Amino acid sequence: MKSTYGQYCPVSLASEVLGERWTILIIFALSEGSSRFNRLQRALPRISASTLAQRLRSLEESRVISKQKSVDGGAIEYQLTDAGEDLVPIVKQMGQWGQRWARDLEVEDLDPRHLIWSVHLRLDLDEMPSGRTTIQFEFTDLRKVDRFYWIVVNKRKVDVCLKHPGHEPDVCVASEILRFIEAWRGFRSLENEVKSGRIKVTGAPEMRHAFTSWLLLSAVAHVGRQRQGRERTLQRRNKKSY
Amino acid sequence: MKSTYGQYCPVSLASEVLGERWTILIIFALSEGSSRFNRLQRALPRISASTLAQRLRSLEESRVISKQKSVDGGAIEYQLTDAGEDLVPIVKQMGQWGQRWARDLEVEDLDPRHLIWSVHLRLDLDEMPSGRTTIQFEFTDLRKVDRFYWIVVNKRKVDVCLKHPGHEPDVCVASEILRFIEAWRGFRSLENEVKSGRIKVTGAPEMRHAFTSWLLLSAVAHVGRQRQGRERTLQRRNKKSY
DNA sequence: CAGTATCCATTTCGATACTG
DNA sequence: CAGTATCGAAATGGATACTG
Numbered sequence: 001m002k003s004t005y006g007q008y009c010p011v012s013l014a015s016e017v018l019g020e021r022w023t024i025l026i027i028f029a030l031s032e033g034s035s036r037f038n039r040l041q042r043a044l045p046r047i048s049a050s051t052l053a054q055r056l057r058s059l060e061e062s063r064v065i066s067k068q069k070s071v072d073g074g075a076i077e078y079q080l081t082d083a084g085e086d087l088v089p090i091v092k093q094m095g096q097w098g099q100r101w102a103r104d105l106e107v108e109d110l111d112p113r114h115l116i117w118s119v120h121l122r123l124d125l126d127e128m129p130s131g132r133t134t135i136q137f138e139f140t141d142l143r144k145v146d147r148f149y150w151i152v153v154n155k156r157k158v159d160v161c162l163k164h165p166g167h168e169p170d171v172c173v174a175s176e177i178l179r180f181i182e183a184w185r186g187f188r189s190l191e192n193e194v195k196s197g198r199i200k201v202t203g204a205p206e207m208r209h210a211f212t213s214w215l216l217l218s219a220v221a222h223v224g225r226q227r228q229g230r231e232r233t234l235q236r237r238n239k240k241s242y
Numbered sequence: 243m244k245s246t247y248g249q250y251c252p253v254s255l256a257s258e259v260l261g262e263r264w265t266i267l268i269i270f271a272l273s274e275g276s277s278r279f280n281r282l283q284r285a286l287p288r289i290s291a292s293t294l295a296q297r298l299r300s301l302e303e304s305r306v307i308s309k310q311k312s313v314d315g316g317a318i319e320y321q322l323t324d325a326g327e328d329l330v331p332i333v334k335q336m337g338q339w340g341q342r343w344a345r346d347l348e349v350e351d352l353d354p355r356h357l358i359w360s361v362h363l364r365l366d367l368d369e370m371p372s373g374r375t376t377i378q379f380e381f382t383d384l385r386k387v388d389r390f391y392w393i394v395v396n397k398r399k400v401d402v403c404l405k406h407p408g409h410e411p412d413v414c415v416a417s418e419i420l421r422f423i424e425a426w427r428g429f430r431s432l433e434n435e436v437k438s439g440r441i442k443v444t445g446a447p448e449m450r451h452a453f454t455s456w457l458l459l460s461a462v463a464h465v466g467r468q469r470q471g472r473e474r475t476l477q478r479r480n481k482k483s484y
Numbered sequence: 485c486a487g488t489a490t491c492c493a494t495t496t497c498g499a500t501a502c503t504g
Numbered sequence: 505c506a507g508t509a510t511c512g513a514a515a516t517g518g519a520t521a522c523t524g
Binding site: 003004005006007008009010011012013014015016017018019020021022023024025028044045046062063064082083086087089090091093094095096097098099100101102103105108109110111114115118181184185218220226227 | 245246247248249250251252253254255256257258259260261262263264265266267270286287288304305306324325328329331332333335336337338339340341342343344345347350351352353356357360423426427460462468469
């Protein structure tokens with residue numbers, strides 16, 4: 001598949017850059033500050049290393065990103081160029097469109113690693129205790145391997161752990177993953193879910209009660225959904241739709 | 243290649259819809275009023291019938307377009323839904339980005355059928371004579387089969403002909419195709435090119451002189467280019483860059 | 485006109501393993 | 505950490521021919 005369209009048209013020239021699988025998501029992740037190879041992989045857990053490497057090369061060739069050794073370590077960092085920064089508003093608008101109009105989620109869309117990565121980027125550190133704070137997430141409908149995640153906040157640094165961090169969590173959150181995602185997306189009230197215990201929060205009372213104020217929710221949680229939910233949609237056969 | 247990303251993220255849900263090859267261009271063409279299968283093919287001369295059909299189906303499934311029998315004929319028409327209309331500003335921004343930042347054109351990007359289709363959509367009918375007016379375009383660096391095109395304007399209807407329409411043109415335009423495209427894109431002054439004869443316009447004097455006012459130019463011709471031109475760019479080997 | 489059906493060469497991408 | 509190398513299954517999409 002050639003990537004060109006045979007047209008002088010500026011929309012098609014832009015499509016060559018944005019139209020490849022994963023590219024838009026990489027730009028979005030870069031705009032959120034994930035500038036290293038490894039962090040990009042964690043933001044996009046389903047991308048393979050080779051695909052990510054290929055996309056980064058091709059974005060560099062299009063001069064949408066640039067590559068540098070970071071000043072502190074010798075680690076390599078990717079940055080949006082001016083041209084890349086100009087794509088960010090477009091990508092954000094696509095996110096708004098997705099919130100308004102995209103299809104309902106299905107089981108395969110619920111990768112918990114991606115979810116936790118998103119959550120750890122949107123914690124309100126000013127609302128959180130000043131000492132080290134650890135939140136455990138448990139997705140009760142997933143099997144052991146996928147079930148537990150920890151976010152450790154310390155001195156305004158936020159880390160994701162896929163293994164138990166070795167000390168006791170301050171707050172434990174337990175929920176079905178879809179339910180948590182729907183609250184995160186703004187489709188359900190987080191407060192209601194917590195009050196009713198459908199999202200169960202445990203830990204010391206002052207921590208437990210503060211918890212909902214720590215989550216900033218998805219960046220488009222406030223954007224109103226326009227698409228009719230599954231109960232009113234066309235029948236879609238052979239698809240479990242959530 | 244599955245089209246999903248395993249993420250709840252609204253950007254990735256939107257990418258599923260927009261990220262397929264040709265899709266963005268189809269939405270753009272629909273937004274310009276090309277609502278029939280045939281006209282879409284003429285707007286996008288390099289798309290195959292099967293690919294276009296597949297994309298239209300998939301856009302319908304995503305509820306970005308809908309399909310109707312037109313009221314007048316029995317012909318089938320595709321329309322943007324509300325969700326589809328909400329994509330139009332995004333696509334237009336992509337066009338602006340393309341004008342600012344996209345790569346330089348290469349030979350394969352210069353399909354004259356696409357160019358003529360674009361031109362015929364952006365004629366200023368109010369500036370044109372009231373009777374039937376025929377413009378002949380000749381791209382002097384192309385071979386016979388690709389060389390000549392005619393646009394016939396009559397009663398505010400604009401038609402493209404790939405064969406001689408059977409009557410004499412009122413104005414004949416002759417130019418290298420890239421030169422004409424650069425003027426059309428706003429990268430060169432059309433007036434200058436015509437004055438200097440590098441774009442040669444012939445015909446009755448009053449027609450010939452009015453001609454430049456008929457062309458509205460590309461919709462983003464006024465957007466300033468940010469990317470440095472080829473003379474200052476990194477060397478790109480093995481590529482003829484225009 | 486508005487597609488569908490079929491074929492097949494090309495491309496893509498994820499998995500796995502490996503490297504400095 | 506930041507990738508590269510290799511492989512194979514799956515998908516893509518252009519060409520051609522055909523249809524109501």
